[in-house]
Amino acid sequence: MEEAEKNQEVAADGLVPKLEKEEKEEVVSSSGKHEEEEQQVVEKIPEKQEDLMEKLEGLTVTKVADKAEDMADKPESVVNSERQQLDAAVEAETEIKKVIADDTPYTSAKTFEELNLSPELLQGLYSEMKFEKPSKIQAATLPMIVTPPYRNLIAQAHNGSGKTTCFVLGMLSRVDPKLKVPQAICVCPTRELVIQNEAVVVKMAKYTGVTTASTANADSSNSLTHSVSRRDRIVDQVIIGTPGTLKRWMTRDKILDTRSIKILVFDEADQMLDQSGFQDDSMRIMRDIDRSRGNCQVLLFSATFGENVKQFALRTIPRANYIFVEKEALSLDAIKQYKIHCPNPGAKIDVLQNRIFPAAEKLGQSIIFVRTRHSASELHKRLEADGYKCTSIQGGLSHEERDHVIQEFRSGETKILIATDVLSRGFDQAQVTLVINYDIPVKSVPPYTPEFETYLHRIGRSGRFGRKGAAFNLLVTDQDERNLRKIEQHFNTMISDVAWDDDNAIEKVLKDAGLA
């Protein structure tokens, strides 16, 4: 079982953004070792498919088996195509390992030009987005996304490495602005992410004539059974939304025509497909689109794919190309992680106010993560009562309140934001240098083991696109200690101790992190 899973695992080390590259490159560039590893990966593929066949049941088996037979039939071409993707130059610097579903040859994109994007789209990339060349994950995935036969793709890459650009370019390159019907859908887990992603689409699409619609602009849910159903059919090409509203638009309201949808994106895909996440809605959306128009390209993107959801995704998304990263390679070196053991719950406030805030003031912006909605507003009240300027956001607030809090934080007016996990994923604000886990993320049911993926997403709110960042974990109980140790082991990363009562410890540590 474990062997099989290991074979399944395809690592993509070094999906690191530009600024961090120098360090990483030293590690990977000199030896020819990864080349050997590549060969092994190539040779293992037929065997891997057999393992997969044994493990899977039902519908999926047929598909995977077909694939395995294909491979057995023409091992030469498979091996050849695998070799073709070992594009020497790119390979040497990216160390990306990927698996492709057929014998379509893909060459890593060193420039955006070679992707055959429209001039309008390229202009958006250069003059609006100020992008020069593809990041590593972009170089690896964009050819897979935009090259016929438009295979499905499951792609994992580090926090802040440029995944959004991958799927936004994917969507924009596939839609026809002359056709006034929905052609691309992007599903996101939160309202904030919908708004953020829509802004990227609008910016990148500036010269293309493509328009967007999003569930966040729709009227809020009270008064409007009427006004929503009265809405006209959507004529925009790119639709961005949260799963519930998208589903309603497709089924009850019938304002979202899915017959022309060519590409369907799941951002934060592991959460969107997780059973305790949005699995039901996501599957429903996929099925409905598949029924009204087959052959829709599905893209899954996330920084994390826990083992279960990874297997589910591979079973669910047929004939997908995929790229995965070993979990041990996921924590970014640019984000230094610390733990502060507090003698009692009250000391958390003390550490926050007297140790962290004074140091944080000079840095940039900070996000403090807590476990519940209630503790978000409680901590907010407490800090405000003590004279600290901060805001808080959680799903219990009205949409207007949430928008307002985010807008103030985006503008830099507020430096300290208290948040539940509504903001743990995807939120992209370059100025965030500090993440504080006021509570460690844990599962909601006994034995309250750590939520590894959430931890990684939270600390990934800092250190965007290779910038430096720091994360402080406040611990009180023995269970906190145990859970943090598990997190260290899980990601094979070092979380150093900082004394809670030392005046200078935080300052010193931030200097070490390259922040002070």
Next chain:
DNA sequence: AAAAAAC
């Protein structure tokens, strides 16, 4: 001893 969306 939960959060997210949304009914």
